[in-house]
Amino acid sequence: MAAAAGVELRLLGECLSPYCIRVKQALAVKGVAGYEYVEEDLEHKSELLLSSNPVHGKVPVLIHRGAPVCESLVIVQYVDEAWAGPAILPSDPYERSRARFWAAYIDDKFFPSWEPFFKSKTAEDRAETFKNAIPAVETLEKALTECSSSEGKPFFGGDSIGYVDVALGGYLAWIKAVDEVAGTSLFDEAKFPRLAAWAERFAAADAVRDASPAVEDIVVFYKKMQAAETGAEH
Ligand SMILES: N[C@@H](CCC(=O)N[C@@H](CS)C(=O)NCC(=O)O)C(=O)O
Structure with a gap:
């Protein structure tokens, strides 16, 4: 597995995981396209997943310019704050x-x-x-x-x-x-x-x-x- 650095935006996921689905939905709402999606085999987790989410070892992980963001709801908030586009969280x-x-x-x-x-x-x-x-x-x-x-x-x-x-x-x-x-x-x-x-x-x-x-x-x-x-x- 290549190192995360060098890729602008990468999502480590599992296609049927509800947590990964919600992150994909948030990225879509925000209009963030062109990220690299990496499907994880959760029976044989990649080194990249384990090193990016050493606390839980779970998907999803969003890696933005080499920096991992873990936990789906945290990722959704990060996506909302890091990209312009329709707001996901209310402003009030x-x-x-x-x-x-x-x-x-x-x-x-x-x-x-x-x-x-x-x-x-x-x-x-x-x-x-x-x-x-x-x-x-x-x-x-x-x-x-x-x-x-x-x-x-x-x-x-x-x-x-x-x-x-x-x-x-x-x-x-x-x-x-x-x-x-x-x-x-x-x-x-x-x-x-x-x-x-x-x-x-x-x-x-x-x-x-x-x-x-x-x-x-x-x-x-x-x-x-x-x-x-x-x-x-x-
Ligand atoms: N609270 C986490 C839950 C993530 C989660 O449970 N992911 C599952 C897939 S649905 C996973 O990676 N399981 C692997 C494992 O438990 O080792 C989130 O919201 O991201």
Whole structure:
């Protein structure tokens, strides 16, 4: 692996990682193109990944002029500050703090409540996980109302895709894939009309469409994960 120095901008990632997806989405929103994308094999991490993120050894890592930036939400903030282009975080300090609060909620509360789907072995496991994830989804439905204001703007970021949108948007293709395989509807239109509409809008938005993987690719991967968990042949 070549040394990072000398390459203006490089993203170390894994194509289906929700954290890498959100960074790609942020780069796309910001209009940052022409970076070098390096797909990591997480079973055999490169020296560049281990030396760039020695604390966690995880993707994504953004390497800008040889300097590594780690942790997806930190990277999104860095991208917003380092490049001109549409703002990802709000300019008002209080609104910015609310956006950071909700992004942290998505990673610290919402995702852990739904993540057990990946390791679920039975229909009962999945039903239990689904039930446990619903309170966090209810909270997100209310957060969308708060962030996008009572005027019902289309995104958490208001009229355009912002910080909370990419925080949740990185998980969206995964949510759709799990829904497809498990027969669930996490952002159910009847129960969570605003989140359901947000999910459709976000997935269709020109700015991020090419930065998100195909749901079908995740379906294939998720089915393999499930088969490995249950010991089934695949
Ligand atoms: N909090 C981190 C999470 C990143 C993360 O969990 N990355 C996974 C891929 S989805 C990874 O690199 N796993 C490798 C490992 O745990 O060794 C972030 O937001 O960047």
